[in-house]
Amino acid sequence: xxxxxxxxxxxxxxxxxxxxxxxxxxxxxxxxLFVPTIESARASGNISFSPRGxxxxxxxxxxxxxxxxxxxVLLHLLNGSLVLWLFLQLGVPRAVTYVGTLLFLVHPLASxxxxxxxxxxxxxxxxxxxxxxxxxxxxxxxxxxxxxxxCCAAIWAKESAIVGVGLMWLLASLRLERxxxxxxxxxxxxxxxxxxxxxxxxHFLPGMQSPYGWWSYLSLQATALWxxxxxxxxxRTLSIDHDFETTALWLRVLALGSLFWITAFLVCLWWxxxxxxxxxxxxxxxxxxxxxxxxxxxxxxxxxLTSERHLYLPMVGYALVAATVLVLPFLPTTSEFRxxxxxxxx
Amino acid sequence: xRIGWAFLVSLWLVFLIGQTLAQxxxxxxxxxxxxxxxxxAPRKPxxxxxxxVTLEAAGRLSDALSYYQRGYREMEQRVFTRxxxxxxxxxxxxxxxxxxxxxxxxxxWVPALSGRAQLPQVVWDSYAxxxxxxxxxxxxxxxxxxxxxxx
Numbered sequence: 001x002x003x004x005x006x007x008x009x010x011x012x013x014x015x016x017x018x019x020x021x022x023x024x025x026x027x028x029x030x031x032x033l034f035v036p037t038i039e040s041a042r043a044s045g046n047i048s049f050s051p052r053g054x055x056x057x058x059x060x061x062x063x064x065x066x067x068x069x070x071x072x073v074l075l076h077l078l079n080g081s082l083v084l085w086l087f088l089q090l091g092v093p094r095a096v097t098y099v100g101t102l103l104f105l106v107h108p109l110a111s112x113x114x115x116x117x118x119x120x121x122x123x124x125x126x127x128x129x130x131x132x133x134x135x136x137x138x139x140x141x142x143x144x145x146x147x148x149x150x151c152c153a154a155i156w157a158k159e160s161a162i163v164g165v166g167l168m169w170l171l172a173s174l175r176l177e178r179x180x181x182x183x184x185x186x187x188x189x190x191x192x193x194x195x196x197x198x199x200x201x202x203h204f205l206p207g208m209q210s211p212y213g214w215w216s217y218l219s220l221q222a223t224a225l226w227x228x229x230x231x232x233x234x235x236r237t238l239s240i241d242h243d244f245e246t247t248a249l250w251l252r253v254l255a256l257g258s259l260f261w262i263t264a265f266l267v268c269l270w271w272x273x274x275x276x277x278x279x280x281x282x283x284x285x286x287x288x289x290x291x292x293x294x295x296x297x298x299x300x301x302x303x304x305l306t307s308e309r310h311l312y313l314p315m316v317g318y319a320l321v322a323a324t325v326l327v328l329p330f331l332p333t334t335s336e337f338r339x340x341x342x343x344x345x346x
Numbered sequence: 347x348r349i350g351w352a353f354l355v356s357l358w359l360v361f362l363i364g365q366t367l368a369q370x371x372x373x374x375x376x377x378x379x380x381x382x383x384x385x386x387a388p389r390k391p392x393x394x395x396x397x398x399v400t401l402e403a404a405g406r407l408s409d410a411l412s413y414y415q416r417g418y419r420e421m422e423q424r425v426f427t428r429x430x431x432x433x434x435x436x437x438x439x440x441x442x443x444x445x446x447x448x449x450x451x452x453x454x455w456v457p458a459l460s461g462r463a464q465l466p467q468v469v470w471d472s473y474a475x476x477x478x479x480x481x482x483x484x485x486x487x488x489x490x491x492x493x494x495x496x497x
Contacts, residue, residue, distance in 0.1 A: 240379050
């Protein structure tokens with residue numbers, strides 16, 4: 001336990017140093033829209049209970065740009081700690097856990113969510129989901145009610161946190177645990193919530209409707225997903241805005257088709273999860289995590305395509321996959337991590 | 347084999363940390379963020395227009411005009427462009443041309459706006475600025491649609 005805490009402390013200190021530059025940054029782009037609003041709201045004493053009310057409330061903690069950035073960095077550190085706890089609870093080997101947490105904390109793909117004050121909603125939603133996942137994996141009595149409450153709080157921070165339902169199902173499946181509620185029911189509930197949110201977004205929220213047709217939206221999202229997956233390995237061209245619309249049609253078809261087959265392959269693999277080694281389970285679990293975390297953005301035709309700050313939660317899955325691949329060669333071929341049959345259990 | 351792998355992994359981690367540090371430089375201000383966005387996506391209308399807005403705010407009007415024009419041109423070539431984004435770009439063009447004293451040129455961007463009841467405030471602001479520069483409005487305080495059209 002002491003060793004884990006020491007490693008965590010080292011990671012957090014390094015990350016704080018890495019993000020120290022954020023403290024000297026000013027508001028950027030849409031930050032300018034809400035910071036004066038918060039100032040006037042604070043002066044008049046009116047708290048706005050918008051759909052992202054928890055995020056709005058969190059802004060009340062801060063006054064200057066430096067404080068806004070500081071809270072974002074602190075939330076990132078908290079999320080890093082929750083990732084470490086999650087990996088430990090999932091039974092991921094220590095080496096993979098440490099490297100995975102390090103990747104989550106320092107990877108530049110997660111940096112937009114930290115540097116951009118307006119991306120606070122992504123940070124808070126991730127905090128909620130990771131906390132709910134960790135509570136879900138404990139053996140506390142009545143934890144499902146607590147998980148539900150935390151998930152609701154996360155959804156109040158950002159509506160995309162509804163993916164939490166799907167992720168709980170994934171975690172339960174990966175640990176091969178029996179949960180009181182049938183797994184398929186989790187999926188049905190998750191799908192139902194996604195559908196309801198989609199209906200509300202499309203019919204009641206002005207300005208949220210996608211300018212793209214359904215086909216364009218889906219194929220462009222698939223292209224974006226592949227682009228960001230590449231950026232996990234080589235994050236050279238990070239930006240607040242990407243130009244996916246100019247992608248050739250054949251590339252978009254290829255992106256969507258390959259995504260479909262990989263999803264199908266992962267679903268097939270899920271049925272065989274009891275026979276997989278722990279390393280394989282980490283890799284395909286991480287990939288499924290990414291797909292589930294991005295599912296609402298793929299399915300709901302929203303006003304904007306996925307951008308880097310939306311990759312913050314999926315980064316947990318990417319970090320798990322990357323850490324597993326990085327650590328694998330250092331383990332002996334007979335390691336339980338590499339060859340892990342049914343006999344060893346989960 | 348393992349030493350080689352460890353070396354590659356270390357190099358990659360150093361590269362990642364370097365990139366995150368570089369992002370810290372990019373996210374310092376609007377200017378650095380949109381300059382980077384234009385470098386990464388030189389044909390993206392939103393990046394071009396937002397960079398133009400930042401340049402305009404910094405007083406670099408000639409550069410801002412060039413990016414507004416590029417952004418608007420790119421918008422016209424795209425299938426998916428939101429109408430409000432187009433209006434926003436037009437407003438920027440009117441504003442920048444007015445500030446540069448090219449009033450006739452600025453006026454050529456106005457006709458497409460006329461007859462539209464629902465326009466963003468930013469469009470009315472730029473139109474009021476032009477009308478004032480033309481000597482038709484006496485004050486920029488009159489910003490509502492009706493007042494701008496009357497003056």
